[in-house]
Amino acid sequence: MNTILMTTLTISGITGILALLLSVANRTIANYGEMKLTINDEKEYTVEGGDSLLSTLIEEEIFIPSACGGKGSCGYCKVKVTQGGGEILPTELGYVTPEEQREGIRLSCQLKVKTDLKIEIPEELFNVRQYDYTLSYMADVTDKIKHLRLRLPENATIDFKPGQYVQILTPVYKESDEEVYRAYSIASSPVNKNHIELLIGYVPEGICTTYIHKYLKEKDRLTIVGPFGDFYYRDTDREMIMVGIGTGMAPLLSILRYMRDQGIQRKGTFFFGARTREDLFLTEEIDEISRTLKDIEIVYTLSRPTPECHWEGPVGRVNDLLDKRLDDCSRLEAYLCGSPLMIDAVMEVFKKKDFPLEHIHYDKFE
Ligand SMILES: Cc1cc2nc3c(=O)[nH]c(=O)nc-3n(C[C@H](O)[C@H](O)[C@H](O)COP(=O)(O)OP(=O)(O)OC[C@H]3O[C@@H](n4cnc5c(N)ncnc54)[C@H](O)[C@@H]3O)c2cc1C
Ligand code: FES
Structure with a gap:
């Protein structure tokens, strides 16, 4: 019994040390240096290599949709890579169809910037901004859903199409030690550009919804990125x-x-x-x-x-x-x-x- 316990502890110890060494090596030995990132064949950025493409783009204030916060589990962060990037990774295969793979589509949260890259993204993503909202109103509309109204500073505005969503950047708080982005549809009309309304359901142990339901208070500030999404009102007579x-x-x-x-x-x-x-x-x-x-x-x-x-x-x-x-x-x-x-x-x-x-x-x- 003792031998089994000792063996288990030794294996866990070695695995832990290896993981630590890998992470240190990634940050120090694997110093990729500066890379050239070209977007839509016209915009060029000099970026620090080694991070995910998603995070690298955020550093340049270019926000790609990322409903799962970069965990590789939503498939929202697709970009087209026309040069560089290497082979598609096993963690991307579940979200990128064979046809998309032939076109060079990749999950930007999984792809690491290790070489110069050329990518294509929809032009409208250049209009996505990070906003600093203040919570002006919050109420329960059911026992599990909260109705939030968030206000921008005076004279600041957001343009969005009815149906689109934003991402809340959940800060580090008592029950979570990581910052995560989560997607929430805007419930208000785009006619009022100074505020947005959200309806947020509680998910037990959910990082963002626990923060919203248990910690967020009126007058608190909230960082929001958006707008995103091709789910929006179409002006037809159907x-x-x-x-x-x-x-x-x-x-x-x-x-x-x-x-x-x-x-x-x-x-x-x-x-x-x-x-x-x-x-x-x-x-x-x-x-x-x-x-x-x-x-x-x-x-x-x-x-x-x-x-x-x-x-x-x-x-x-x-x-x-x-x-x-x-x-x-x-x-x-x-x-x-x-x-x-x-x-x-x-x-x-x-x-x-x-x-x-x-x-x-x-x-x-x-
Ligand atoms: C485009 C888009 C728009 C969205 N709009 C809204 C919106 O308007 N209002 C809203 O409330 N949500 C909306 N969501 C869902 C939202 O983005 C989050 O996924 C959800 O709030 C859970 O986040 P969390 O950080 O609290 O949970 P997480 O920390 O992400 O999840 C914790 C655990 O709960 C599980 N889980 C996640 N969501 C659910 C769920 N709904 N039911 C049961 N288990 C779950 C996860 O798999 C995980 O195991 C939207 C999602 C997308 C993609
Ligand atoms: S951000 Fe969700 S899969 Fe990349």
């Missing part, structure tokens, strides 16, 4: 199908508020799903919006209503509801937001009903 479950309704609320503010009258249905009646929120404002946007029907749907709910509306999963309600989809446009499970289930229904795929927009909260 009939809209909007589906938001839980906090997934946030970007759809932004779209509805924008349509109200701009007086845009379009035909559409907003399916707002939750578990129980208590999990539905901001319904007074949504009902008010639907009185202004007369052609928008609001459908509240519950997956697990309790007897106390006395719920008379639709019950069950939203994909089943859509399966029953949708007929000819050729003139429709869809906006879906929420868990990957819900979106995949709805996509199955859409495919079955020949929904035009180019008119489906979604954001998976993963």
Whole structure:
């Protein structure tokens, strides 16, 4: 027994020392020096080698989407590498399709800058900025979701499209010793450029949501980067199908508020799903919006209503509801937001009903 314990301790000790040596070597011996980073064949930067491409770009104040904070688990931080970069890494394979690999797409959080690099990124990413917001209002809208209003300094503004998201830079705090970025959809209308609103659900042991729910107080400052995302309102005359479950309704609320503010009258249905009646929120404002946007029907749907709910509306999963309600989809446009499970289930229904795929927009909260 003692021999087994000693062997285990020795192996753990050796592994620990090796890991430490590797990390020291990475920082000291592997001194890559200065590298040339060329973006979109026109902008050239001299950067310090050795760090991830994602962090190197942040140093240059170029912000690539990074919903998982650089852990290689969201697939959001893709860039096209046209020169340098070496072979794709095993940690990238799950997120970069074979076709993307042929085009040179890489996960910028996994690729280390060890040689000169040429990359291509969408021009709009040059407009992404880091903002210093102050929390001006925070309230519980359910027992697990907080509604935040964040204000920029006077005269400062942010431009975004309704439906886009920002990333909160969660600082080091009592329960986390690392700074992480997390993505949150903007719920407010872009008409007001001085503030944004967010709806943030609590995830047990989640780094950012624990900070927001347990530590953040009114008047605190919060660093936010954005806007990001190609999930945003399209100005077409197609009939809209909007589906938001839980906090997934946030970007759809932004779209509805924008349509109200701009007086845009379009035909559409907003399916707002939750578990129980208590999990539905901001319904007074949504009902008010639907009185202004007369052609928008609001459908509240519950997956697990309790007897106390006395719920008379639709019950069950939203994909089943859509399966029953949708007929000819050729003139429709869809906006879906929420868990990957819900979106995949709805996509199955859409495919079955020949929904035009180019008119489906979604954001998976993963
Ligand atoms: C484009 C985009 C927009 C988003 N918008 C919003 C938004 O408007 N409001 C909002 O509340 N969230 C939103 N999210 C989710 C958000 O970015 C975070 O993933 C979530 O808040 C958890 O962050 P965390 O740091 O607290 O948890 P983490 O520290 O990242 O996670 C801790 C653990 O919880 C697990 N976990 C993470 N999320 C969930 C979950 N939802 N349910 C169960 N387990 C989970 C993780 O796998 C991990 O094991 C969005 C995500 C994306 C990609
Ligand atoms: S930042 Fe999430 S995979 Fe790179």
